[in-house]
Amino acid sequence: MDRNGIQHGNARAVAVTALTELLGPKGLLTAAPDCARYASDQSGLPGALPLAVLRPASTDEVSQALALCSRYRIGVVPQGGRTGLSGGACSAEGAVVLSTERMAGIAEIDREAMTLTAWAGTPLETVQEAARTVGLDYPVDIGARGTATIGGTIATNAGGIRVLQHGMTRANVLGLEAVLADGSVVSRLGKTVKDNSGFDLKQLFIGSEGTLGIVTRAVLQLCRQVPQSALALFALPDHAAALACLAAARRRFGSRITAFEGMWPDYWEFVCHATSLASPPMAGRHGFYLLIEVEAGSEGAEDELEAFFAELFEAGLAEDGVLAKSVAEMRALWRVREAVGEADEGFGPHINFDIGLSPSALGRFCDAADVLLAGMLEAKGTLKVGHVGDGNVHLLVAHDGSGRAEERIEAAVYGLLRDWNGAVTAEHGIGRIKARWIGHSRTPEELAMMRGLKAQFDPLGILNPGALFADPER
Numbered sequence: 483m484d485r486n487g488i489q490h491g492n493a494r495a496v497a498v499t500a501l502t503e504l505l506g507p508k509g510l511l512t513a514a515p516d517c518a519r520y521a522s523d524q525s526g527l528p529g530a531l532p533l534a535v536l537r538p539a540s541t542d543e544v545s546q547a548l549a550l551c552s553r554y555r556i557g558v559v560p561q562g563g564r565t566g567l568s569g570g571a572c573s574a575e576g577a578v579v580l581s582t583e584r585m586a587g588i589a590e591i592d593r594e595a596m597t598l599t600a601w602a603g604t605p606l607e608t609v610q611e612a613a614r615t616v617g618l619d620y621p622v623d624i625g626a627r628g629t630a631t632i633g634g635t636i637a638t639n640a641g642g643i644r645v646l647q648h649g650m651t652r653a654n655v656l657g658l659e660a661v662l663a664d665g666s667v668v669s670r671l672g673k674t675v676k677d678n679s680g681f682d683l684k685q686l687f688i689g690s691e692g693t694l695g696i697v698t699r700a701v702l703q704l705c706r707q708v709p710q711s712a713l714a715l716f717a718l719p720d721h722a723a724a725l726a727c728l729a730a731a732r733r734r735f736g737s738r739i740t741a742f743e744g745m746w747p748d749y750w751e752f753v754c755h756a757t758s759l760a761s762p763p764m765a766g767r768h769g770f771y772l773l774i775e776v777e778a779g780s781e782g783a784e785d786e787l788e789a790f791f792a793e794l795f796e797a798g799l800a801e802d803g804v805l806a807k808s809v810a811e812m813r814a815l816w817r818v819r820e821a822v823g824e825a826d827e828g829f830g831p832h833i834n835f836d837i838g839l840s841p842s843a844l845g846r847f848c849d850a851a852d853v854l855l856a857g858m859l860e861a862k863g864t865l866k867v868g869h870v871g872d873g874n875v876h877l878l879v880a881h882d883g884s885g886r887a888e889e890r891i892e893a894a895v896y897g898l899l900r901d902w903n904g905a906v907t908a909e910h911g912i913g914r915i916k917a918r919w920i921g922h923s924r925t926p927e928e929l930a931m932m933r934g935l936k937a938q939f940d941p942l943g944i945l946n947p948g949a950l951f952a953d954p955e956r
Contacts, residue, residue, distance in 0.1 A: 498578075501536060517531055529559075529571075530573050536558075561580065585601040585602055596618060597701050597703060617706070621648035622648070624642035633700075657674075692949065712806070715804045716800045727800070759825065773818075831883035832879055834878050836908050841870065844875055850902075
C-alpha cells in the first residue's frame with residue numbers, strides 16, 4: 483500500500499474481478515484505450531491510467547463498489563463531466579475512477595415546492611432546461627453548463643455568473659444523498675427550507691471535492707424563471723468606477739442584478755484584438771469594461787439600463803456603452819466575457835489563478851499583482867477577467883513553459899494573496915494542483931479540523947487520494 487492508501491499487487495486483480503461481477507460489462511471498463519480518456523480533467527494536469535473505470539447506475543451499486551474498494555484498499559477518484567480546472571478529477575496512480583455518467587436524469591420536479599431532484603451525473607444544462615419547462619429555473623450557471631454535472635458542481639461548490647443574486651451552489655442545495663468510503667449511504671433528500679434539526683450534514687459534502695463521500699442524488703432549490711432581462715456593456719475609466727457602478731446599480735435595481743462581470747484592458751485587448759475569439763462591440767480603448775444584466779422591472783428592462791447608463795455617464799463613471807437589443811446581440815456581448823474559456827491555446831503556457839477577495843479590495847489587489855509580475859522575468863503577460871460583484875478574478879499569467887517559472891510565479895502570487903487575506907480558489911476548487919497552497923488561505927487550526935473530518939469519514943484515505951490535502955491523511 484502506498485502513501486495515498488492505495489493497495490498494490492494481487493489485491494488489485496482480486497478487486498477488479500469482484501467489481502466486474504458487481505457492475506457487469508456496461509458498468510466497468512478495464513481496457514487501456516477505454517480507460518485513458520478518464521485519466522484527466524481540463525486542468526492540463528496529466529493523470530495516471532486508471533486501474534479500471536467504474537460506471538455504476540444506481541446508489542446501491544455505488545455503495546457496493548465503495549465497500550469493495552474499501553475492503554481491498556483501492557483508491558477511488560470520483561468523476562462527473564471532467565470539466566474541472568484544478569486537477570480534482572485526475573486519476574491517481576493505482577486508483578479506479580468512479581464515473582457518474584450512467585447516473586443521469588431528472589428524478590422529480592416539484593413545482594409547488596420549487597425543487598428539482600436530479601441524479602449526480604445529470605449535466606447542469608439539462609437541469610436548467612427541465613426547470614424552465616415548468617416556468618422555473620436553477621440559478622447556478624457556469625460556462626461549462628453543457629458538460630459539467632450536478633454532482634461535480636456540488637463537489638466543487640461551483641459559483642459562476644449569478645452568485646451576486648443567488649449565491650454559490652451550497653446556497654441552492656436543499657438535500658442530498660452521498661455514499662461514504664465504506665459503502666454507507668447518507669440520504670436526506672428532503673425539501674424542507676427551514677430545518678434546524680442539528681448539524682446540516684449536507685454542507686460537509688458540498689465543496690469537499692469527493693474526499694468525504696460521493697454524491698449520488700440532490701434536491702435543488704429552484705427560483706422563478708425571469709421572462710425578460712436586459713444586458714449592457716459599459717466602458718469605464720478604471721476598476722474603482724466599477725465599484726461605484728455596483729453601488730449605484732444596487733440602489734436602482736436591488737436584487738434584480740443577475741450578472742455583474744468585469745474585464746480588464748489586458749483581457750479585452752487579447753480576446754478582441756490580438757485574437758479573433760470575440761468581435762469588439764465598441765470602438766476605442768478604455769480602462770475597464772463592465773457587463774451588467776438585470777431582470778425586467780415594472781418598466782422595460784432595456785429602458786431602465788439606458789437610463790442607468792445616462793446616470794453613470796453624467797457622473798463621469800461611464801465613458802461609452804452598448805445595449806443589447808436582441809438575443810443575438812446579447813450572445814455577442816456574452817461572447818466577449820466567456821471567451822476566456824478558449825484563451826488557452828492562443829495565450830500559450832500559463833497559470834490560471836482563480837482568486838477570491840473582498841470585492842472592495844479586488845481592483846487594488848490586481849494592481850499590486852501587475853506590479854509584482856512586471857518585475858519577474860518569468861512572467862510574460864497577464865489576462866484578468868472575473869465576477870466583480872463577488873470579488874472573484876481569473877488571473878491568467880503567461881510564462882516560458884518551464885517548471886521553474888510556474889514555481890516562482892505561483893509562490894509570488896499566492897504569497898501576495900495571503901497578505902491580502904484572499905482565497906487561493908474562489909470557485910474552481912483546490913483539486914491536486916492547489917493542494918500545496920491551501921495553507922495560504924486556511925490556518926493550521928482550520929486544516930487540522932479538515933483533516934480530522936477526513937479521517938472520520940474516510941479513515942483509509944481511499945476517496946480522491948491526493949486531492950485537497952498535499953499529504954492525504956489515512
